[in-house]
Amino acid sequence: xxxxxxxxxxxxxxxxxxxxxxxxxxxxxxxxxxxxxxxxxxxxxxxxxxxxxxxxxxxxxxxxxxxxxxxxxxxxxxxxxxxxxxxxxxxxx
Amino acid sequence: xxxxxxxxxxxxxxxxxxxxxxxxxxxxxxxxxxxxxxxxxxxxxxxxxxxxxxxxxxxxxxxxxxxxxxxxxxxxxxxxxxxxxxxxxxxxxxxxxxxxxxxxxxxxxxxxxxxxxxxxxxxxxxxxxxxxxxxxxxxxxxxxxxxxxxxxxxxxxxxxxxxxxxxxxxxxxxxxxxxxxx
Numbered sequence: 001x002x003x004x005x006x007x008x009x010x011x012x013x014x015x016x017x018x019x020x021x022x023x024x025x026x027x028x029x030x031x032x033x034x035x036x037x038x039x040x041x042x043x044x045x046x047x048x049x050x051x052x053x054x055x056x057x058x059x060x061x062x063x064x065x066x067x068x069x070x071x072x073x074x075x076x077x078x079x080x081x082x083x084x085x086x087x088x089x090x091x092x093x
Numbered sequence: 094x095x096x097x098x099x100x101x102x103x104x105x106x107x108x109x110x111x112x113x114x115x116x117x118x119x120x121x122x123x124x125x126x127x128x129x130x131x132x133x134x135x136x137x138x139x140x141x142x143x144x145x146x147x148x149x150x151x152x153x154x155x156x157x158x159x160x161x162x163x164x165x166x167x168x169x170x171x172x173x174x175x176x177x178x179x180x181x182x183x184x185x186x187x188x189x190x191x192x193x194x195x196x197x198x199x200x201x202x203x204x205x206x207x208x209x210x211x212x213x214x215x216x217x218x219x220x221x222x223x224x225x226x227x228x229x230x231x232x233x234x235x236x237x238x239x240x241x242x243x244x245x246x247x248x249x250x251x252x253x254x255x256x257x258x259x260x261x262x263x264x265x266x267x268x269x270x271x272x273x274x275x
Binding site: 014015018019021022023024025026027028029030031032035036039040043044045046 | 111112114115118119122123126127130131136139140143144147148151213214217218221232233236237238264265267268271
């Protein structure tokens with residue numbers, strides 16, 4: 001029983017020491033004032049460029065959508081042409 | 094800022110009031126910056142991504158609906174998604190050697206006190222960055238923001254008990270990682 005208690009105490013001690021290490025490593029950091037002011041200014045003046053950049057930053061999705069649309073268009077064209085040629089063959093036959 | 098006042102500001106911001114959004118930005122910028130900094134590990138990306146969090150929030154503030162969670166939870170979700178994209182765009186986590194790392198200032202210390210990480214602290218930070226994002230978030234809220242388990246629960250959409258349990262499991266996982274590296 002004493003051994004279990006000692007093990008538990010040792011384990012708790014390690015966790016407490018880890019918590020101390022964490023509080024030494026994870027401390028609040030102050031962002032640069034120029035950065036904070038710069039973004040605040042762009043937000044307040046409604047700088048469209050940054051907002052646009054944020055939208056364009058989603059280009060992966062846009063590219064995927066475009067690729068999907070082009071594939072769909074090509075597929076529809078091929079199916080349409082095949083159907084048309086089949087119809088023409090039927091007519092001539 | 095009282096909760097009712099923040100609700101009014103949020104309402105104005107969602108109707109396109111840039112000044113109101115500016116007030117929200119000033120209230121939350123440091124918290125988001127700290128979150129992003131500890132998730133990415135460098136000042137350049139922390140600044141870039143933090144700015145993008147707020148631009149994205151501004152772009153989508155009209156869709157924001159109050160579901161009883163704090164506004165910060167919405168911002169953290171945006172930050173989480175941007176950081177996930179950032180990690181995806183890189184095959185491995187970007188780590189800047191200490192000699193190249195820009196100077197950072199701890200809030201509680203005068204500006205001349207700069208970060209001098211020991212190797213031990215550096216490796217602990219590296220282990221933290223390899224934890225699942227939810228656990229990293231929990232540690233940041235607990236140690237950087239000194240939030241209580243109850244408040245962390247509100248922000249993360251979990252019960253206080255679940256936060257306690259997750260915290261304990263996170264400490265055990267970190268301890269095991271550290272012990273296996275010794």
